[in-house]
Amino acid sequence: MNLRTDLPAIAFIDLAAQRRRLGSAVDTAIARVVDHCQFILGPEVRTFEAELAAFCGAKHVVSCASGTDALVLALRARGIGPGDAVICPSFTFCATAEVAALVGATPVFVDVDETTFNINAKAIAGAIETAKGLGLKPKAVIPVDLFGLAADHAAVAAAAEAEGLFILDDAAQGFGATFNNRRLGTFGHATATSFFPAKPLGCYGDGGAVMTDDAEMADIMRSLRMHGHGSDRYDNIRIGLASRLDTIQAAVLIEKLKIFPDEIIARDRVARRYADGLADVAITPTVPAGMTSVWAQYTLRVSGGRRDALAASLKAEGVPTAIYYPIPLHLQTAYKHYPVGKGGVAVSARLAGEVISLPMHPYLDEPTQDRIIAAVRRALKAA
Numbered sequence: 253m254n255l256r257t258d259l260p261a262i263a264f265i266d267l268a269a270q271r272r273r274l275g276s277a278v279d280t281a282i283a284r285v286v287d288h289c290q291f292i293l294g295p296e297v298r299t300f301e302a303e304l305a306a307f308c309g310a311k312h313v314v315s316c317a318s319g320t321d322a323l324v325l326a327l328r329a330r331g332i333g334p335g336d337a338v339i340c341p342s343f344t345f346c347a348t349a350e351v352a353a354l355v356g357a358t359p360v361f362v363d364v365d366e367t368t369f370n371i372n373a374k375a376i377a378g379a380i381e382t383a384k385g386l387g388l389k390p391k392a393v394i395p396v397d398l399f400g401l402a403a404d405h406a407a408v409a410a411a412a413e414a415e416g417l418f419i420l421d422d423a424a425q426g427f428g429a430t431f432n433n434r435r436l437g438t439f440g441h442a443t444a445t446s447f448f449p450a451k452p453l454g455c456y457g458d459g460g461a462v463m464t465d466d467a468e469m470a471d472i473m474r475s476l477r478m479h480g481h482g483s484d485r486y487d488n489i490r491i492g493l494a495s496r497l498d499t500i501q502a503a504v505l506i507e508k509l510k511i512f513p514d515e516i517i518a519r520d521r522v523a524r525r526y527a528d529g530l531a532d533v534a535i536t537p538t539v540p541a542g543m544t545s546v547w548a549q550y551t552l553r554v555s556g557g558r559r560d561a562l563a564a565s566l567k568a569e570g571v572p573t574a575i576y577y578p579i580p581l582h583l584q585t586a587y588k589h590y591p592v593g594k595g596g597v598a599v600s601a602r603l604a605g606e607v608i609s610l611p612m613h614p615y616l617d618e619p620t621q622d623r624i625i626a627a628v629r630r631a632l633k634a635a
């Protein structure tokens with residue numbers, strides 16, 4: 253309930269503002285596809301894949317129907333399945349672990365770092381040990397670039413090396429961010445991203461892509477996204493999926509990619525103003541040296557059980573918030589029977605009770621942001 257009916261409503265993510273900026277460009281692009289009628293794997297899909305590869309520096313981009321499918325395609329291309337363990341953080345969106353289960357493998361949960369919210373690479377060795385103890389073969393690790401911040405990809409690579417783990421970066425929230433001055437899409441063996449509308453680079457429906465430098469793996473994923481075709485469409489050499497990025501969505505994404513670098517700068521500006529206005533009253537996110545964030549979410553930590561009261565006060569002032577994520581995966585109904593790596597997941601469990609995300613998008617203007625900051629300060633001082 254917005255008690256401040258005298259003030260305009262605040263958007264948590266303002267896709268309409270972006271649409272106003274794009275003007276008629278997207279409509280024209282969509283109209284072109286409707287005219288040429290190549291709705292599946294039309295020319296815009298190839299163009300977008302090439303532009304995305306150039307943007308992030310990956311050699312190959314295979315677009316598909318969603319971020320979840322992107323993760324599935326990569327695991328399937330590597331032959332990961334029953335009897336295999338896939339290590340992933342517990343504090344993430346469910347799709348990260350869901351894909352391991354979908355291919356028949358077993359997700360093994362590890363903890364995250366409490367300042368970055370990203371996978372604690374030091375916990376990977378313990379999860380490998382746990383997996384082996386259960387008779388599973390540790391095959392892959394899925395670091396997540398949560399809330400837009402790059403994970404510590406150097407530490408993950410070092411931890412994965414001894415066991416030869418396949419590293420699949422889940423950059424659904426972090427695509428566009430950098431690690432050591434390189435954009436995500438080039439770390440690990442493959443990177444998956446999502447174009448769900450609310451992601452930093454979203455389309456007007458569902459979409460996703462996998463990036464890799466491995467040409468053979470890219471070929472297998474192109475086959476898998478189209479029913480496992482071989483030399484032609486009616487030659488079926490593997491069991492695949494129907495998972496293409498719609499040509500219309502590719503056309504939308506070509507236009508959105510043009511403004512994405514500028515939007516990343518705008519997101520960073522918003523994040524800096526939040527930090528300036530709130531760092532003395534809440535734990536604001538920090539970006540370690542050598543990393544950047546695209547701020548898919550701006551997530552505060554409020555300790556001492558005050559989080560829910562803060563959410564309620566902000567709601568009363570017309571400030572929308574969201575809890576990402578209220579239940580860590582190892583406690584979710586669908587996932588609680590899967591193993592937790594030696595070392596536990598205490599940080600994930602604690603964060604779920606402390607995090608709260610504020611409105612964040614590239615078009616959040618300063619007066620609106622000041623209203624949010626003032627409301628958070630008032631609420632936390634009263635608590």
Ligand SMILES: *Cc1c(COP(=O)(O)O)cnc(C)c1O
Pocket residue numbers: 318319320321344345347348396422424425445446447448458459460
């Ligand atoms: C959104 C998201 C996904 C899944 O993307 P979809 O396009 O919605 O399937 C996977 N992992 C993470 C971390 C996400 O945030």
